[in-house]
Amino acid sequence: MNDTPRVVMRIEVSPQAKAALEDYCTRGDKIQSRAVSRLLEWFAKQPDIIQAAIMNDFPEAILADVNKALLKHILNKQPKVTEDKR
Secondary structure, three states: OOOOOOOOOOOOOOHHHHHHHHHHHHHHOOOHHHHHHHHHHHHHOOOHHHHHHHOOOOOHHHHHHHHHHHHHHHHHHOOOOOOOOO
16 A cells, blocks of 8 residues: 555546546546646646646747757657667
């Protein structure tokens, strides 16, 4: 059993988001509160720029540049693939 302290939160979501969550959890036989908890834990661990991008916290005027910078950042974090030279 997980001994990590937990906090109960109440959130509001759109009917479409609720339906999508229900669909996801039904397909994967998952508990909704656990799915949302994992998403929030993942989000909290992301760098500020990733959080801002997810929350759409950038002005429209710079959005294209931000998207390019994020893509470059993500690609640079990918492990390098090397050829097997036998």
